[in-house]
Amino acid sequence: MYSRKEIWRISLPILVSLFVQNLINITDTAFMGRVGQVELGASALAGVLYLAFYMVTFGFSTGAQILMARRNGEAQYRTLGPIMGQGILFLEIFSIILIFASLIGTPQMLKVLISSTAVCQAGEDYMQYRIFGLLFTSIGVMFRAFFVAVTRTKVLMINAVIMTVANVVFNYIFVFGHFGAPEMGIAGAALGSVLAEATAALHFFLYTFFYIDRGKYQLFRFRSGGFGLIREILNVSVWSMILYFLTIGTWFLFFVAVEHLGELPLAIIPPYERHAYDPHLF
Known part of the structure; x- marks a missing residue:
């Protein structure tokens, strides 16, 4: 039986990490608001399209989390690593398929659905970089599932802070072209988010490598026949x-x-509506 204090000890870092991670969407909105009306609206629209792809991988990790939590409760610790490893391998292959499908199909789909040529072009510029974030978020969601399953949730809060800070830094560099980087505008926001997700995935890996008993859980030991x-x-x-x-x-x-009402209505959608689709709130 868990006491109320123990439940809060496990769940509070998860709650804090959800709040901090939502700041990524807010900072992206803030940066695009300084670039232009079209970019602000296009980033919101294309961001939801990316999120639809991401949520498929997040749903898969939810199933993996359930299995790992059950195995952890049964003290079958050595089975957690294979579940996580095969899950990462599957999601990486699945993400590559989604990336190719997006690179080929998204421009045509946006041309059909979007009435504004400017918004359509900005959305394409955003997605051609943003879609590659799936390679890193696929790793991140599986690490997240593992840490929740073994009740090591404090690292989630630390990881969320690292990703948020990295996102602000990379956006500052690539959106406006600082420190010798090209001024990329909306594409820079997409690239900054991808690099922030890569930084978060790297943190998860390094934390697991140095602070988790890899032998106990049989981590980083990929096997055939999975x-x-x-x-x-x-x-x-x-x-x-x-x-x-x-x-x-x-x-x-x-x-x-x-968007069919015009570029301005798309740009002025209230921020709370833009961020109401935060995947980690599901």
Whole structure:
């Protein structure tokens, strides 16, 4: 039995990390507000499209988290590493497929759905960089699932702070072209977010390498024949993956509808509505 204090000790870092991670969306909005009206609206619209892809991987990690938490509760610690390893491998392959599909299909889809040529072009510029963030968020969501499963949640808060700070720094460098970097505008915001996610994934890896008993959990030991594990994870997570994608997909359609009212209405959507789709709040 867990006391109220122990429950708060585990859950409070998760709550704080959710709040801090949401600051990434707010800082991106702040930077785009200084670039231009079109960029501000396009980043919101394209950001929701990226988020729909991301939520599929997040749904998969939810299933993996359930399995790892159950194995941890049964003291089958050596089975956690294979679940995490096969999960990362599956999500990386899946992310590569999504990236290629996005690079090929997103420009055509935006041209069909978006009425403003300027917003459409800005959205394309954003997505051609932002979509590569899936390679790093796929790693991050699996590490997050592992740490929640073993109740080592304090690292989530630290990781969220690192990612937020990195996002501000990289946005400052690439959006406005400081320290010798090119002035990239909306593409710089996308690149900054990708680099921030890469920094967060690196922190998770280094923390696990130095502070977690890798032998106990059999971490970083990829094995062949993991299709059974992937099938087991998918049996638990497939409906969550579909649900999350459809939920964010409706937000994307809402932003498309607003865009047809004009560039200004898209740009002035209240910030709380832009960030109401934070994936970590699901």
